[in-house]
Amino acid sequence: MEYTSMTREQLQAERQAVEKEFEALKAKGLKLDMSRGKPGKAQLDLVSDMLTVITSPEDCVVDGVDVRNYGELTGLPCAKRYFAEILGCRAEECFIGGNASLTLMYDTIAKAYTHGLLHSEKPWAKLDIVKFLCPSPGYDRHFKVSQSFGMELITIPMTETGPDMDAVEEAVKDPAVKGMWCVPKYSNPEGIIYSDETIDRIAHLKPAAPDFLLMWDNAYCIHEFDGDFVPFLDIISLCREAGNPDMVFEYASTSKVTFPGAGISVMASSVDNIKYMTDLLSIQTISYDKVNQLRHVRYLKDKAHTLELMKKHAAIMKPKFDAVVSALEEKIAPLGIASWKRPKGGYFVSVDTMDGLAKRTLALCKEAGIVMTGAGATFPYGVDPRDRNIRIAPSLPPVEELQVAIDVFCTCLKLAALEKLLG
């Protein structure tokens, strides 16, 4: 029976029962983490043969380059070819970075701020106001990069097919709007895949700012855990064909393919953009870790081989997502106090509660020993205007722990709803 259909007496009885549940769970002294899209130990072990791919000096030479030494700032040619095949772009459009694509994203924004982009009239630091579009719910670390440079964050609502493009097309008429964050496939946190029409409209944007920066974080481009690989469009070609060749920077990494903390990353963009950024990046480093680049290429081989590996990750991930969604369906769905989607890839389940329950639910979770992403984190400035979005990251705990954690979550959500309904 839905909570909103219950009488006050029924709600009070339910509250008593749920409070008892909650106290019992709290007494267990749990310490479980569903806060971050952190792969679990089984996934790390799955790829640990990577550690023995390169073992001798002879293994360290490729295309005439000794990967141990300095040089090759833009990355090994074989690593560019690898990522070009994954992303569907050209090898010369790829710049291979270190272990974090977030750093390449930060570098791009930082360079825009300190030096300007290819088509900037001046560095963004010299502008009075810089606005950035943040489709929300979205990824807190994206928003924080923009925020740390003092940008004004503009919330764009997410729809089933991606960012609300009417809102985006309207917003970019403002020359102070300098860019937009996008996670086009299995968006963080909702797991939405942008529709072809949305992507086409994005590529065809006519922003007033000549240096509009489309931040295309393709973090989950091959990260299906349910069903086959879903092909995606090459945003770089699309922008070029739409007359916006230098508008987009795309990012990806192996952080959730091999080792989260020791993978390799890629930044892909027009050849002109890559040249412009390479000149700026040449001031800050001589080269990224090419031993690790070669280790990855030798281990992952190519797209087909990588997709096979992703199936193995999927076999570990799917039971975890199933556990979360089943618990929600069983315990929360009948009560009508929240909604969610069943994603087929990515790292999150996004739950929208009745308005005003997110913070309280997560405070209760914390009390019971469950660490979750902070309420509001998926919105600009960490403020969810309706205080309802909760991001669940099921990847880290083993299934048995996860089942406990999600049970606790359901209890906390019920209790928060009952407190609210009872005023």
Added chain:
Amino acid sequence: MEYTSMTREQLQAERQAVEKEFEALKAKGLKLDMSRGKPGKAQLDLVSDMLTVITSPEDCVVDGVDVRNYGELTGLPCAKRYFAEILGCRAEECFIGGNASLTLMYDTIAKAYTHGLLHSEKPWAKLDIVKFLCPSPGYDRHFKVSQSFGMELITIPMTETGPDMDAVEEAVKDPAVKGMWCVPKYSNPEGIIYSDETIDRIAHLKPAAPDFLLMWDNAYCIHEFDGDFVPFLDIISLCREAGNPDMVFEYASTSKVTFPGAGISVMASSVDNIKYMTDLLSIQTISYDKVNQLRHVRYLKDKAHTLELMKKHAAIMKPKFDAVVSALEEKIAPLGIASWKRPKGGYFVSVDTMDGLAKRTLALCKEAGIVMTGAGATFPYGVDPRDRNIRIAPSLPPVEELQVAIDVFCTCLKLAALEKLLG
């Protein structure tokens, strides 16, 4: 006989002979590189057992941390302890970075520019003018970082004991002077070790700028190739004791201990500075490559073990430096057209020619197939006011190639001098 003591006829005869030498060398079609402090293949092979230090999932756990996963932004505790022992500072003063200390240096300057340092009144981007002291000859990549942020580079003369401290003490009275670059041990390019008195005067500076930034690049802190390890002072304690606890950031790396392109780096500073920088760096990355951090700690073990390894590097390096200095002593010294020092550590030999010969000498080298660091590179803006300083980097070529390269260099230098003297 010194060239300046020769008659015009003698000079002409000498020129004819040297031109013949030069043409013969050019005809060999050489392609040799003495441009960068790049370790040679023998040095890379020396440390390649590092590739098999970590081979299994079990190897990847240390102090309860799985190094394969995200987290530990400031670095592994064992890596901090390792560098603290090397640098003589405290573990909590160390922040462990990726494969390039240059990136940590850039990050420090970039943060000063975009966000300000701990004691900044405002971000440097908001100031009309920022000046930075550049002891010269110095390291071109240092100067370029400052230059890329539009700073005014102030040349400070180098003396036998480090930067001219009278000039430094005078310069820091200007509040627009925001910092200074230093390579305190085996300075790049001259191989000078700052005297204790110089270091003490630096630690006791009373700069007008409250956020004066001492960039202490201890790149060659354990890099003796001739003789025993020379102990050095801990600049962080010294600054603290002098009442300047937050003035200095120190940097070092394993780039010339293990793999140049795949080492680990450290930034050391006061605990307050490290906390301040960590907060800013947390926006740009989740963590650096901890697998590689652990690989290094397990391989290098501690200071004593690392110094043993450095002796093996020295055995490879010393014959190269001997070849360069011997050739200079034999072929150039009698002519009185240049001077140099015989360094005992670091990666360079710095040659000062008669005024006005550096560019021409290097142009001739290029013609003969020898790549050298560009003339002027060791001065701010790439302009050597006396056009005389040349940096020789003997580490990359094997000794037999190096002997050829330095012979070519001597011939080119002689020819440049003769052209000049004959007008």
